[in-house]
Amino acid sequence: MTPRQQIALRNAKAWKQDSANALTKSILQYLNVQGYVAWRNNTMGVFDAKQAAGRILKAGRIGDMKQAMNLLSSCYRKSHERKGVSDIVGYEKKTGRALFVEVKYGKDKLSAEQREFLRQADRNGAIAIKATSMDAFFRQLFFYENAASAK
Numbered sequence: 716m717t718p719r720q721q722i723a724l725r726n727a728k729a730w731k732q733d734s735a736n737a738l739t740k741s742i743l744q745y746l747n748v749q750g751y752v753a754w755r756n757n758t759m760g761v762f763d764a765k766q767a768a769g770r771i772l773k774a775g776r777i778g779d780m781k782q783a784m785n786l787l788s789s790c791y792r793k794s795h796e797r798k799g800v801s802d803i804v805g806y807e808k809k810t811g812r813a814l815f816v817e818v819k820y821g822k823d824k825l826s827a828e829q830r831e832f833l834r835q836a837d838r839n840g841a842i843a844i845k846a847t848s849m850d851a852f853f854r855q856l857f858f859y860e861n862a863a864s865a866k
Contacts, residue, residue, distance in 0.1 A: 719749075720857045727850040735820035739802055742816055742852055746805060751814060753805030758796040766790045799828030801836075801843075810863070813841035816852065 716724075723745070730741040739755060746753040767790035777783045803816035815836050817829050825833075825845060837843040842859045846852035 716857060716861065720853070720860070723853050724850065724857075727848070727853055730849040732820075732849055735818055735823065738820055738846065738849070739818045741849055742803060742818065742846055745849075745852075746803070746814070750808050751805050752808060753803050753814060753816075756800055756802060756804040758798075758800060761792045763790050763792050766792075797832075799826065799830075799832035801829070801832065807842070812863075814844075815841055816844045816846050819845060819847050 730745070732738040732741055743753055743755065767787055770786055770790060771777070774786060777786065801815035801817045803814070803818065805814040806812060807814060813836065815833060817825060817833060819825065833843040833845065842856065844852060844855040844859075846855070
């Protein structure tokens with residue numbers, strides 16, 4: 716393990732990771748200053764404001780907040796992204812090797828699609844990580860980095 720890797724592991728608890736969002740931001744900050752280009756991959760549906768406005772006008776008067784929320788929540792268009800693609804996508808600058816990080820916090824579990832995506836990515840030479848904490852993220856990332864440098 717390199718000195719950089721040892722320092723990162725010793726300080727893993729110092730990174731903000733009290734929610735999935737905080738853990739994702741911490742991982743992105745680390746990657747983008749350590750020789751990777753990485754970004755958050757949003758695969759949520761897209762809110763359709765035109766559809767929402769039409770439904771509100773059609774409904775007339777909305778009685779309460781619950782009714783309004785139900786109406787608005789039905790105004791998302793389905794995402795056409797591939798199911799299972801990781802929360803963080805990127806590549807290693809030095810080698811161009813693809814990087815995928817699936818962030819799971821608390822009781823959150825990998826879906827079958829996410830598990831299969833990471834398995835295929837790993838099998839095809841990408842860095843494929845399930846991160847439940849900064850410590851878990853570092854250990855998996857350093858495994859890939861050290862395996863590559865041993866070749």
